[in-house]
Amino acid sequence: MEREARWEFRVLGPLEVLRAGEVIEIPAAKQRIALATLLLHHNEYVSADRLTEPLWDGSAPDNARGAVHTHIGRLRRTLGDAGKPIQTREQGYRIEAGPDDLDLARFFHLLDLAARAARTGAVAEEAGLLEQALALWRGPLLGNVPSESLHRDRLAGLAERRIDVLERSFDLRLQLGLHAEIVADLAAATTAHPLRERLWAQFMLALYRCGRQAESLEAYRTVVRLLRDELGLDPGDELRRLHEAVLSGISDLQLPLQGERPAEPDARNALGPEWHVLNQLPPSSADLVVRADVIAAGQARAGSQDADGLPIVMLCGPPGVGKSALAVDLAHRLADRFPDGQLYLRLDGSSPGRPRDPAEMLAELLQSTGTHPASIPDGLEQRSAAMRARFAGRRILLLLDDVADVPQIEPLLPGEARCLVLLTSRRHLVGLPGVDVVKMTPFSGEESRELLGRLIGHERVAREPAAADAIAAACGWLPLALRIAGARLAVRPNWSLARLAARLQDESRRLDELVTDDLAVRPSLELSYEALPEPVATAFRRAGLLNGSDFAAWSLGVVAGVADGEPLVEHLLRANLLEAVGTDVSGEPRYRLHDLLSIYARELLAGDDPADTRTAARRYMDTLLTLADRCHRELDGHIALDDLRPVPYEPVATLPEGQVAELTDAPLRWLLAEHRQLFDAVERACDHGRHVQAAALMDRVTPFLDVYAGRQEIERLFTSVRKAALAAGDERLAWRAEYYRNGQTLARGLLAEATAGLRRCVDAFERLPSPYEYAHALGALSFCLHEAGEPGKAVELAGRAVEAAQAAGDDSLLAAALRDLASGMSALGEYDEARELLERAVSIARRLGANASIANILGRLAGIALQHGDPPTARSAVDQAIEALAQTDDPYGAAWLLWLKARTSLAEDRPDDGIGHAVQARARFRQLGDQRGEHLALVTEGEALVALGRGHEAAPLLDAAASALAELGADRMADHARAVASGIPDSPPSSP
Known part of the structure; x- marks a missing residue:
């Protein structure tokens, strides 16, 4: 064939035909399919029957053989007669091509040459030949040839072969020490083929050899997440061994070639250097605005x-x-x-x-x-x-x-x-x-303009300062949002800043504007959403009821109204409309909608039938109540004496009994895992006039979540319940919520505020009347007055509480009332009577099997014993209380017992131990947000310092504690702190 008539065919990318160096266009799709099929079978005859499937993908016409002949004829005319590249025989059609004529043939020819080089150990030569072979690939195989069967039956294997060659090529270049030159190529390869573990191993090794150990370890974590999310698998031995080697900092780290057995490390060098000095810091951002x-x-x-x-x-x-x-x-x-x-x-x-x-x-x-x-x-x-x-x-x-x-x-x-x-x-x-x-707070105006200037040019910002400020305000002054806005302006130099600022003023479309190419926008979301089958689409919309919080699969099933939420989750994960966020403390996998997707779901939900949406919300609330009720009953022994009996609620069977039992197998963990959804459900119920459900749910979760969720958050929720109950004319539930709210206020150490609130509760429960709640409120108010230094009033109220509890026939309530009465009697000097009352209360609590109550009463006994100079009784009570509390999960009670242990150590003349326990108690109270407890522990710490002769250190602590306790309304303890401080000698300790 003369050079000017030479044919060149290319299939390793879009189909291309050149004759004498000039491109011949083949506009007809059927002609491209026919030519591609012949080239993939070059040098062999392809029958008309074999051409039928790729040409019509299973929908061939009746006279398929004639149609094939017609298309081949048209293809010949498109190519021209010169050279006659298509040969016709009885057995079919053929194109003869060698390595000089067809890129596919040249690819395999180069692979043969590389294999020969490998057999002789010529690593550099093999690497060069493989690089030439890979360079022939120009993009997706036959991307302009629309035949599903051709891509499925012939091209998938070729693509796999290319990846194998790519991996071998990287292996060889790593052997040659070319790690720095291939890092970028490996990054692209792992992005294109994220589930190929070999490519990840090569990428990790190249990064490590470049001194980028931290990035190598990050690459390992990335592939672990990908394998687990996509395939549910852990990485193979090769990746795990390489990960350990990178962590160990092994020098001259090698990756064995495919199929080779990894060498065992030399035991003599296994320990490595004594200390590796590393700088693992990521690079600083070039356009960072420094604060x-x-x-x-x-x-x-x-x-x-x-x-x-x-x-x-x-x-x-x-x-x-x-x-x-x-x-x-x-x-x-x-x-x-x-x-x-x-x-x-x-x-x-x-x-x-x-x-x-x-x-x-x-x-x-x-x-x-x-x-x-x-x-x-x-x-x-x-x-x-x-x-x-x-x-x-x-x-x-x-x-x-x-x-x-x-x-x-x-x-x-x-x-x-x-x-x-x-x-x-x-x-x-x-x-x-x-x-x-x-x-860290959002940017100032000056910092915002500085960042925009770095992204789009300071001159551009200086021309429109007002518009720049408007953009920053619309972005909430957040650097991330400003970067997105800046990126949009950077690619549109013909846009004025005022144009983007105007677009951002519309809040309904602001999220559409503040996105870049790598974030989904509403049109792309619509495409994904509309492709969902109806049950899954319903689930996606109703996920908007979950308020953007993470959730378990069963939650999605409940709001969607189906028995099993797992298939819905799987569908949405595959459609990239949901993301997995690990597992919760109960071991349940969790999922969430991205913030933009959550907004989009709520927009769609607004278009649904309101009655259907209300039904779904009620069904979810019923499910949460049923599960919370089961947890509450399982944790009955952990409930404190001062908690009311929960509002009656009849469980609703929205989930199978077996699933309810499984979810609540570890009840406290389930409550912790779902606390955000539980609290959101309370808010929704209050907003929609379902205050009884809201109160019932709060009664069942508050005893276990108040410390973990934060007492101010619980106060806020009880305020919502109170308002909703009052709006419905339900005074009893409104004042129950107020009683609980004041209990949280008291636990934060705000004694004066809690005392005033509980007085109102006592008056309300007496007026309604509501004798059970009245007795509880009397006991709580009695405790407040005792702490405020009014023992006579405290005893009077506690006595009324005992009478009310006996009349109600409630043993738990009676134990609480006896405890509070004992505190008052102790303050009046009646220690023996106080002990007798507390022993009676402990006996009741033991009969009820209420460990939290046992610990609470014993703690009160320890405190009273210390007040009356009886350290042995205090030590015994504290030890028994700690043993009882170990059967529960009550960090608040544990902090108080630690404080009592500190005071007991002081009474036993062990001030060193007292300081240690007091410091620990103070830290725990601070973490729990209990100001009163924190400053009581500070007083104890000061007393221990005085006992050790370090009064100069104790004085400022005692003064600070006295002021804080007085401000909180704890006058009795404030006076005690002042009394201790007043006994400290004026002169400082002598110098050694």
Whole structure:
């Protein structure tokens, strides 16, 4: 064939035909299908019957053979007669092509040459030949050839072969030390083929060899999530071994070629160096707008790392406020102060997956700094101790990004005061000792304009300053939203800023505007939604009832009105309209709609029949009530004496009994897992006039969730219930809610406020009348008056409560009334009578099997015994109370018992023990938000210091506690604090 008449065919991408270097267009789809089929079977005859399937995909016409002949004839005319590339014989049609004529033939020819090079060990030659072969691929195979059967039957295998070659090519280039040159290619390959574990292994190794250990570990976490989410599988042995090797910091790390057995590590070098100095910090953002106040706060704290206690700087604030970017920048600024390493961990506290396990992260820290995997202990506490020992004597900066909660990071904190911990979290984490909190707020106007200027040019912003400010305001001054707005303006240089500002003024479409290419917008959501079958579409809309919170599959089934929510969840996951967010504390998988999807679902729900929506909401409330009622009954022994009997409720069978039993198998965990949905349901019920259901639900969950959810949140919910009940004319339920609300106020230490509120409750219950609630309110008010230093009034009220409880025949109520009466009698000097009353109350509680009540009464006995100089009785009561409380989950009660233990130690002349217990109690009270308890513990700490002869340290503590207790209305304890302070000698201790 002459050169000018030479034919070139290309199938490794869109179908292309060249003759003498000139492209020949083939506009007809059927001609392209026929030509592609012949080229895929080059050098062999293809019968008309074999051409029928790819041409018509199973819908061939009656005279298919004639139609095939017609299409081949037209194809010949399109190609032209010169060279006659299509040969016709009785057995069919053929195109003869070799490596010089057809890219597919050249691809396989190069693979043959590469195989020969491999057999001789010529690694560089093999790598070069494979690179040539891969370079022939120009895009999706035959992307312009519309034949389903052709793509299914012939091209899938070719695509798989290309990936195999790609993996072999990467293997060879890694052997040749070309890791830096292929990192970008491997990143693209793992994106294109996310489930190919070999590509991920190669990517991890290339990153590691480039000194990017943190990114290598992040790649491993990414593929683990992908495999589990998509296939439900864990990574294979190769990936796991490589992960361990990267963590261990093994030098000269190799990845065996496909099919080779991995070499065993040399035991002589297994331990590695004694300490690996690492800088794992991600790079700083090039367009970061620095916040001088935050940087100054971090630098000041870093400068105090020789002081007592571990320096911790926490950057907290709402999503999109720029916490992580600023923390990374601050870490880089401080890096030179910490020569032993700058370590980075992302904790995934707000990611779609489950927050990372502290034990796993400790293993990562230990291995990355040189500890051999075999030397890492199994337990969380043991790993934490090993990490602190490892960090001892070193100056290390530890950046913990996206923290979920305090328990997640407590095991990770070094014990070395010369270290520095930077952490970011969306929440203000309470309970971390010595933490400097930097509350990050949205940008100022100047900072917003600065960021927009960096993204689109300062001159453009200067031309329209008012419009720039309007855009920033519409974005809520959040850096994330401003970046999206800036990105849109950057790709539209012909847009004025005023144009975008005007578009953002419409709140109904603002979320549509504040998106970029990688976020879904309403039109794309509509396409996905409209493709859903009707039951799944209904479920998607009604997920809007779940208020954007995460939920379990059964919840989606209930609002959708189907028996099993799992198929609905699976459908929505596949359609990318739902995301998995790990598992909750009860072990149940959780899911959520993205914020934009949640808004979209609620928009769709507004178009449904309101009666259907109300029915779905009631069904969900009935289900939550049924499950909460089961949990309440299972946890009956954990309920405190001061809790009322719950509002009667008849369970509704919306779920099978077996599923109800399974979900509530660990009742407290279920309540904790669902607390957000439970509280949202209370709000919805109040808003829609269903106050009885709201009250019934609150009665069943409050005894177990008030400490965990926050007492102010519980107060707010009881206020909603009270208002809804009053609107319905139901005074009894309204005052029950008010009684509970004041109980939460009292638990926060606001004694005066709670006393005033409980007086109103007593009057209301007496007026209604409501004798059961009246007796409870009398007891609670009696306790308040006792704490306020009015024992006579307290005894009078407690006596009335005892009479009311006896008249009602309620043993639990009687035990509570006896307890409160004993407190009053003790204050009047009647210790023996008080003890007798408390012993009677304990006997009742033991008969009822109420462990929380037993602990509560014994704690009261310990306090009274201490007041009357009887430490042995106090010690016995405290020990028994702690034993009883161990059968429950009551952190609030545990804090009070710890305080009593401190006071008992003081009474037994053991002030050193007293200080330790008091400090612990004060920290717990602070974490629980109980101001009264916190300052009572402070008084005890001051008393212990006085007993140790350190009155100069105790005086300011006692003065602060007295002022705070007086302000809270706890006059008796405030007077006690002042009395202790007044006995401290004026002269300071002599110098040693």
